[in-house]
Amino acid sequence: MTISPRDKNAPRDIDAPAIIAAKPDVTKPNTKKVFIKTYGCQMNVYDSERMADVLAPIGYAPTEEPDHADLVILNTCHIREKAAEKVYSELGRIRQYKEKNKPDMKVAVAGCVAQAEGAEIMSRAPVVDMVLGPQTYHKLPEMIAKVHRGTGDLLETEFDTLEKFDQLPELRQPKGFSSFLTIQEGCDKFCTFCVVPYTRGAEVSRPVAQVVAEARQLAKHGVREITLIGQNVNAYNGVGEDGNQWTLGQLIRHVALIGGIDRIRFTTSHPRDMDDDLIETLGSEPKLMPYLHLPIQAGSNKILSAMNRDHTYDHYKNLIAKIRAARPDIALSGDFIVGFPGETETDFQQTMKCVEEIGYGSSFSFKYSVRPGTPGAGLPRQVPEDIKQDRLVRLQALLYKQQHDFNLSLVGKTLDVLVEGRGRKNGQLFGRSPYLQGTHFDGPESLIGQIVKVKMTDAGRNSLIGDWVE
Ligand code: SF4
Secondary structure, rough: OOOOOOOOOOOOOOOOOOOOOOOOOOOOOOOOOEEEEEOHHHHHHHHHHHHHHHHHHHOOOEEOOHHOOEEEEEEEOOOOHHHHHHHHHHHHHHHHHHHOOOOOOEEEEEEHHHHOOOOOHHHHHOOEEEEEEOOHHHHHHHHHHHHHHHHOEEOOOOOOOHHHHOOOOOOOOOOOEEEEEEEEEEEOOOOOOOOHHHHHOOOOOHHHHHHHHHHHHHHHOOOEEEEEEOOOOOOOOOOEEEOOOOOHHHHHHOOOOOOOOOEEEEOOOHHHOOOHHHHHHHHHOEEEEOOEEEEOOOOOOHHHOOOOOOOOOHHHHHHHHHHHHOOOOOOEEEEEEEEEOOOOHHHHHHHHHHHHHHHHOEEEEEEOOOOOHHHHHOOOOOOHHHHHHHHHHHHHHHHHHHHHHHHOOOOOOOEEEEEEOOOOOOOOOEEEEEOOOOEEEOOOOOOOOEEEEEEEEEOOOOOOEEEEEE
């Protein structure tokens, strides 16, 4: 794959020391295969890539074929209803395959279901050799050794986030030209529908120098777009190079100085942590893309309060007005939950009004479902399933129309597209617009990895079609 030369105007490299000292190359030849199945959000996508990095020095190469794997890792997500049951059924399938075809195959359960279920997994599914929470996957080599020795603790669900990041290998092997980079983990907000504070722990931010070192590594490997991620990313307050705690805005401006990084995004943000510095950075930093995912979940103040969101609809609306004043071309994305316990038709209409007033370029919307262990699970006045379904259909009709209309509004415009790879059709390429829409156009493969100008000629609800201009 060809990586294009950098934009001549872009590099303004900073001299940030890598805080992880270079380690001797002790990488073993790849003699074994690991298959990692990733469930859930971008935090898990990042964690799965880092698990592969942790396993490479002990001889494991990633495979897309579970049947060929010596080690299978399920990197699980607890956000959806019946998440644990789905993991147990997958483990049932793995057990059958292992018994019949590959008795030496090792099986690990990682991620948020591992954190929530802990030892229960090993007693319910003896096929599992090890269980690791989201903060302990750097211990995989140690745990694999224990499995082979047949001794030691095979359950690791501690919450030491910073220790994990200190132990991860410096070398990253990113796939493609766009990469996630975790800068923050955990959440202190305790929304009453959400399991994250229980599975990922309290908010922890990585030090600035560590983030910069990883971003520089990514740039060295050809990555041009970085998405800074965290469960509550705009609560970022990592220690800066001056010893003070830095805001997300400060961090973004610093990462923007790294030569080779041409685009920056961040997700997921909470309205309460959207400070003026970040809003000003949205307006002033050209490498920051004009796209903001800022969930509100519901438009009714009564429901926002029951969800423990700690803000009102007016607070959100004023915030959006400030953000749009700072960055008029911004496209907004949101998360919505319908049918939270106690939601009446009047409350739901306030969510519809919110969507009409704010206007979203993309969105994620769901029916409320009980997550065991969260306060929402025990609330009275759970909304019947048919009402939730009806509300979701009405809400999505509006959100999808807004999304399609937004995409259509870009037809005729020329946008910068980061070309990620080949499209589905012959001669077609695929990339991402500044607003994150998938974009298809015809062009030579030599454009892969470049940021090119594409004039949009058509738009569907989920993607854009255009002509390569230059
Ligand atoms: S802010 Fe987000 S991650 Fe934190 S509890 Fe609420 S929904 Fe969950």
